Amino acid sequence: MFLLTLTIINTYLLNDVNSDLINVFQHIKVNHTALINDLRAFFSAKLNNPETYYALRKEFNNTDDAYLKALLFIYLNRHGFQGLCRYNLSGVFNVPYGHYKKVYFPENEIIITASKLKHAILMNDQFSQAFRRARKGDIIYCDPPYVSLNKTANFTSYAAGGFSYEQQIRLAQLAEKACSRGVHVVISNHDMPVTRALYTKSSNIKSFNVRRSINAKSAKAKSVKELIASYIPSNI
Template sequence: MKQVYSQVSTSIPKPFVKWAGGKRQLIPILNENLPRTFGTYYEPFIGGGALLFHILTERNGQKCSISDLNSDLVLAYTTIRDRIDELISSLKNHEKNYRKDSKSYYYSVRESNPRSEIEKTSRLLFLNRTCFNGLYRVNSKGKFNVPLGRYTNPNIVNEENLRSVSSILQTSRVAIKCRDFEAVLRDAKKGDLVYFDPPYQPVSDTANFTSYTNKDFTDSDLRRLTELCNKLDSKGCKVLLSNSDSKQVSDMFSGKPWKLTKVQANRSINSNSKKRTGHFELLIKNY
């Protein structure tokens, strides 16, 4: 009996990229805050997809629609779903070359600009596994600019997880799109659940994080997001939002129907490990 259980438990899909603000450690709290029933699940800032994979695992056949403005990330989801064998073979090639000379190989891949979809996704996953702190960041020109990390034996291929992600994306009804978050308003209907996990507003002047896409998530984007949440609420959608515990965010959601909860969250990405703990963030919902 035990053996069967371990086989099942090892193949639960998990995020295939480490993403700033990733939600893996908050899944128990997010799960408690999900509505008991909902129609389609929408996630317009998909990032690492921790909550998506949790919902797909727990709710068999759940209809989902995920999107992001980061076209490389969206491509990674569709490539893992549709072309997993070719992707794994490309990653194995990266792993072999990295073992020979990690530093020079890392920087040559970072400088490269592959054309094929397989190589683009393979490059993103390779850099994410081997760069400093697993931080995905691009500069104002859209170039990935994170230095090499200090890893003795990074798990570059992570084949088992990639295959379980691929199979759950294939077997489930998941639409994957590259688009701005506001587009969700056209699709979401009464009773659907929309979860927003945008790049967070900085809680201090020094906390500003250079962006995941080369367009920063600005104050005006936050205002657009707040208006969108109110429009979705008036449509009868269930809305759940994660953001930083900042005065700006709590002021914007201070009225009805919004309920705000403070949750403790460790930051998996900070160069100083002492600064990774003791952070609070807000969970905001209308149900």
């Protein structure tokens, strides 16, 4: 979830409930050069095999070293199955090995991220806390864990504890309230009857097709519909 707080967006707040992701951002912001130098060793061909992957995944789940955890999170994201970020009900990261012959080292992306984070406040909290900080004229972009396309998709939990349908409802309610006090809110999600029911009361909805390949039973990407719901204050 992203909270943008100036008209020309040169200062902004990034909030995410996933503490591992915010931890990575924090280390990129503090010293991205050191992070890149230390991370490079994890992208050696010698470490691109299932035995090493599962050993490092176990270390990631057990370590209390924040810096090591940041390095391992990026390693797991690039070497794991299709870049998934998934935890079980106990909060254990459990994405399987991706079996890629060659793994891309995201050096340029880290450098670009570091330049953006110079102007960012980082926050690891519930989305309701980010809404409380918003003021008239601010823009909030919300990218919640999407409503599942089908029952079998419910295996995914982006953060420990998951994201329930009740939280989806709460997010839509907060968006409507924020809009009433002059905050522009944008939410993305799958385009389904259930999500349209959440957002159609007070928002403008745009639908579009995207290509998705996160499906272990299919080697081909499939087209699915997503939506953007915009809550635009009347004074804009």
